[in-house]
Amino acid sequence: MSLEDLVGAREAKLRLLQERGINPYPDRASFLCVYSEKIRANFKKLSENGKPLGIQGRLLAKREHGGSVFIDIADGAGKLQVFLAKDKIGVEAFDLFSEAADIGDFIAVWGKPFYTKREEMTIEAARWEMLAKTLRPLPEKWHGLHDVEERFRRRYLDILMNPDVKSRFMLRSHLVAELRALLIKEEYIEVETPILQPLYGGALAEPFVTHHRSLDIDMYLRVAPELYLKRLLAAGFDKIYEIGRNFRNEGIDATHNPEFTTIELYAAYVNAEELRNFIAGVLYNLIKKTTGSVEFEFEEHKIVFPKKIPTIPFWTILERHALIPHADKLSREELALRARQFGITPEAHEIKDKIANEIFSKICRPKIIQPVYVVDYPIAISPLAKNLPGNPEMVDRFQLVVGGLEVINAFSELNDPKEQRRRFEFQEEMRGGADKEAHPMDAEFIEMLEYGMPPAAGLAVSIDRMTMLLSNTKSIKEVIIFPTLKPKE
16 A cells, blocks of 8 residues: 555544544643553552552554453553553444544553453553644654655654664763762752854854844854853853754764764863863763763773773874874874875965874774874864973874774863964964864953953863764664754755
8 A cells, every 4th residue: 555545544533533523633632641650650559459540651452352442552652552442432432543543643541450361561542632633654654764854854754663763862861960069969050051153163163144134144053162161261151061953064073063062061179180080980970870880882892981090192182193203293294195196185284283083083083992182183173272381383183083083182271362362363374275164353352351350271072983882783773862953956
């Protein structure tokens, strides 16, 4: 039977209900309903009590046995079996169910809980009601939901039909909740900063641009909340964090989506070393709480998350994994040649440090499996980070890399207004050289620094990539409920 035929049959059942004076889309059940989870937890007591109760949810299975039928009803908490017998529910109600109810419909049932001969928890129906008549069959009833793009486009069906997908998003929710709880315990204050900004900043990224009609100005979706959060450090908040979406007008691949979620936090009077020791403990406890262990599988690797994470300098990583000794001493042209040998074609405007970062991102990082802090980054790709003491070319920055993924980016925050201005001016020069990801000049931010910002360190944790790691998922689209997709032609 074609999809059109199946839809036509359901529309006929819809008309049947309407002809009998039944509203197929009521605002609620006529009786009080209880979540399946609560019923299952107290089923023995409820069955002994013998009092009827109501359940509601989606009809997921039907097993007919002559004058009776077993069905499965699922709500957000789980599912329960229901037994409908013609001699118990009445001929009219039973026949209406047989004629009008389909897999996928939302229904409510009133009846007594009992155990079957197989000790299955079951509700013996005395009444049933239609809550929402569905007009399309669930995927497995016509072509299945196997095409990846279709799964993402119809995520509501993907979650409904694939329990593993739902569990992945439940894990994501638990990660955020536990991380928030851990930060609250450490006396961090949650704040909210603008997503729509008159000037973007906080990361080297190309923004999305929109136009505010009333103000008649272009505005930007934020690439990071960093510059606003630092203003709050100047305002006297010592420990702050924000959970939210960022937006970057960049390519889409296995680890990048144009909109993504981070937890970004800042602490006054600490440096990057203190912060990475702190967050290592936070993540250790987070992983243990949400998964029950600090050992997990990612792709073909077994990863063990340690309490103390080792550190490796940025340029050492290039030597170890890209086999480029003394890369920091090479000229821009020499490093560009090595990049081309890896299949990386640097743009004419790209400076040496940015080329090095491309080699790190595409060649080195995928080879780092066990948790490692990559530390001490070149200054040109870190315009908001404080210099390493005694080294004007390097900054006190670190990234946590696990399973080949960048999970955290962090650094000691630059709070010298004159140095920050010089960094922004250099970035402006790169923007003039066609680098769309260079950081813009932000005079108001520099003004804030002139009023004074305490020494501090900050970091951003990728919620998407943490979920990828802990759910053993290869694509970021699998951990974002509604990922960005090209419109269907």
